[in-house]
Amino acid sequence: MISCKNCNTPLPAYVFNMNGPTVCPSCSVPIQAHVYPAYFNPLPLGSKGQALIADGQAGCYYHPKKQAIVPCSSCGRFLCALCDVEFNDQHLCPVCLERGKRKRKIVNLENHRTLYDTIALGFSVLPLLLFWPLTILTAPVSFFLAIRFWNAPSSIVPRTKIRLILAILLSIVQMGIWAMIILSIIAG
Amino acid sequence: MKKKEKPYRKLPGIRRRFLGGIDTLWAGTDHLLAIDSNRFSENYKRFYYKDIQTIIATKTVSGRIQNIIMIGLSALFLLAGYWIGGGGIVFFSILAGLVFFCLIYNTIVGPTCITRIRTHGYEGQLYSLNRLSAMRRAMKFLNPLIENVQGKAHLDQLESYNGVEYNDQQSRLYSDDQEKRSRESGTAHLFLFVTLLVLCLLTIGDGLTDSLIVTLFGVFISFAVAILLIIALIKQYTGRISNVIRWLTWTTLGYICISYIIGLIIYFSIVFKHPDAMHNQWEMLKQLAVLSPFSSDYIAACYMFLIIPSFVLGTAGLFTVYRYKNEAGIDDDRSNG
Numbered sequence: 001m002i003s004c005k006n007c008n009t010p011l012p013a014y015v016f017n018m019n020g021p022t023v024c025p026s027c028s029v030p031i032q033a034h035v036y037p038a039y040f041n042p043l044p045l046g047s048k049g050q051a052l053i054a055d056g057q058a059g060c061y062y063h064p065k066k067q068a069i070v071p072c073s074s075c076g077r078f079l080c081a082l083c084d085v086e087f088n089d090q091h092l093c094p095v096c097l098e099r100g101k102r103k104r105k106i107v108n109l110e111n112h113r114t115l116y117d118t119i120a121l122g123f124s125v126l127p128l129l130l131f132w133p134l135t136i137l138t139a140p141v142s143f144f145l146a147i148r149f150w151n152a153p154s155s156i157v158p159r160t161k162i163r164l165i166l167a168i169l170l171s172i173v174q175m176g177i178w179a180m181i182i183l184s185i186i187a188g
Numbered sequence: 189m190k191k192k193e194k195p196y197r198k199l200p201g202i203r204r205r206f207l208g209g210i211d212t213l214w215a216g217t218d219h220l221l222a223i224d225s226n227r228f229s230e231n232y233k234r235f236y237y238k239d240i241q242t243i244i245a246t247k248t249v250s251g252r253i254q255n256i257i258m259i260g261l262s263a264l265f266l267l268a269g270y271w272i273g274g275g276g277i278v279f280f281s282i283l284a285g286l287v288f289f290c291l292i293y294n295t296i297v298g299p300t301c302i303t304r305i306r307t308h309g310y311e312g313q314l315y316s317l318n319r320l321s322a323m324r325r326a327m328k329f330l331n332p333l334i335e336n337v338q339g340k341a342h343l344d345q346l347e348s349y350n351g352v353e354y355n356d357q358q359s360r361l362y363s364d365d366q367e368k369r370s371r372e373s374g375t376a377h378l379f380l381f382v383t384l385l386v387l388c389l390l391t392i393g394d395g396l397t398d399s400l401i402v403t404l405f406g407v408f409i410s411f412a413v414a415i416l417l418i419i420a421l422i423k424q425y426t427g428r429i430s431n432v433i434r435w436l437t438w439t440t441l442g443y444i445c446i447s448y449i450i451g452l453i454i455y456f457s458i459v460f461k462h463p464d465a466m467h468n469q470w471e472m473l474k475q476l477a478v479l480s481p482f483s484s485d486y487i488a489a490c491y492m493f494l495i496i497p498s499f500v501l502g503t504a505g506l507f508t509v510y511r512y513k514n515e516a517g518i519d520d521d522r523s524n525g
Contacts, residue, residue: 002242002244004246005244005246005302005304006246007428013346016341016346017340017341017346020324021245021247021320021324024246027428027431028431029246029247030246030247030299030320031244031245031246031247032244032245032320032323032324032327033242033243033244033245034242034243034244034327034331035241035242035341035346036240036241036242036334036335036338036341037338037339037340037341037342037345038238038239038240038241038307038308038338039241039242039306039341040341040345043308108219108234110232111231111232111233112229112230112231112232113229113230113232114228114229115225115227115228115229115230118227118228119228122227122228155223155230156195156196156221156223156230156232157195157196157198157214157221157223158194158195158196
């Protein structure tokens with residue numbers, strides 16, 4: 001049941017897929033509702049896998065008594081219908097899927113990323129704005145982070161390395177200034 | 189040389205949160221990517237085009253409320269600037285200008301909305317599509333991508349939706365049931381608007397006399413208005429009530445917020461003039477009681493601001509609630525007999 005999010009009254013079919021906005025017939029709040037065929041299609045059911053019928057038939061690696069239908073695209077092990085996971089136009093076994101997620105080899109399974117480039121830039125810029133003497137500590141940290149995570153994956157969406165470059169340049173400048181200050185103090 | 193194809197394309201709409209977090213939406217080749225970022229890390233949600241069932245945007249009033257608050261704030265800053273005088277004019281004019289700039293921006297980006305997405309196993313909000321204009325532009329790009337994978341929902345499918353899910357009769361029964369179950373009586377709103385009119389009368393009395401009792405009573409009544417306003421807002425959130433009453437109640441909230449800010453400014457101006465009154469509430473009340481609209485143009489303006497809206501809102505609210513209650517009574521009579 002598709003209902004209005006303002007008054008929770010079920011919406012009639014004639015308000016769906018209009019070119020422009022329309023109003024809820026119950027509460028008169030403007031709405032724009034798009035309904036797609038997936039709403040009317042039942043959820044596809046998975047298969048349990050068929051048992052082996054004759055000798056010589058290939059069995060599943062994880063369920064030896066079931067017929068293999070496809071090899072895993074990653075490890076090559078035979079898989080039954082139950083173990084076969086179709087993902088990104090590939091057939092994977094659960095172990096490879098789990099490993100891919102853990103080792104971040106399958107981008108579409110990642111649901112979190114740390115943005116080291118922003119952190120490195122933050123370490124070189126924020127102390128300048130808040131309390132500049134802190135840069136004696138934060139500049140080396142920023143430089144280290146920028147070098148250490150130069151090749152680390154950043155955001156999934158397109159992003160340049162400009163933050164890392166800026167972090168390196170700023171931290172080098174800050175470290176240079178501190179070096180001059182320290183040297184001048186030592187020299188008296 | 190062939191240009192490298194980007195895996196994602198940014199869709200219109202962005203939500204900026206307090207402390208710099210942002211929500212954005214990106215269209216990939218086979219899925220929609222919702223990014224929740226706190227600037228230093230990102231969380232992702234993917235909605236595959238083949239799984240998306242519905243995307244529904246509902247207009248909300250938060251944009252309008254923000255505008256009302258910003259209009260009130262900028263007027264208040266201007267008033268405070270002229271009241272304080274000297275360098276205060278420049279400072280408060282800059283503040284008023286900044287708020288006015290935000291108001292212009294808020295008006296240009298258009299009305300606010302909530303956009304919800306539903307798939308086979310999930311229903312949630314697309315936070316970045318929080319403006320109707322952004323939602324429309326995003327849907328113009330997104331619709332062909334989803335329809336390319338799923339095809340268009342046919343007319344017979346939409347008709348079957350009514351037949352399978354609930355037919356017309358069931359729908360009507362459900363709506364009638366909802367109507368009866370959750371219709372708000374309007375009593376809380378009635379009390380609110382009556383109290384608002386009492387407050388208006390007390391403010392007039394406070395301006396004309398130096399009576400401490402009137403001032404004290406006015407303070408209590410303004411607290412009562414705040415409490416009744418909260419009750420009325422809860423009632424109209426959970427129940428069904430006329431749109432005009434809803435709008436008047438929200439406007440009353442804006443008025444109360446601004447009048448509290450005016451009260452604070454008056455409080456601090458008294459504190460500056462009489463520092464010893466700050467820790468003595470009784471002394472502060474006495475100072476408030478002797479405050480007269482005839483002593484200064486700015487105080488007169490404050491009084492006018494407190495009196496006129498409360499009178500207009502109270503009268504209009506009473507009239508609307510009276511009509512609403514009458515109509516509700518007629519409907520009940522019809523349904524009973």
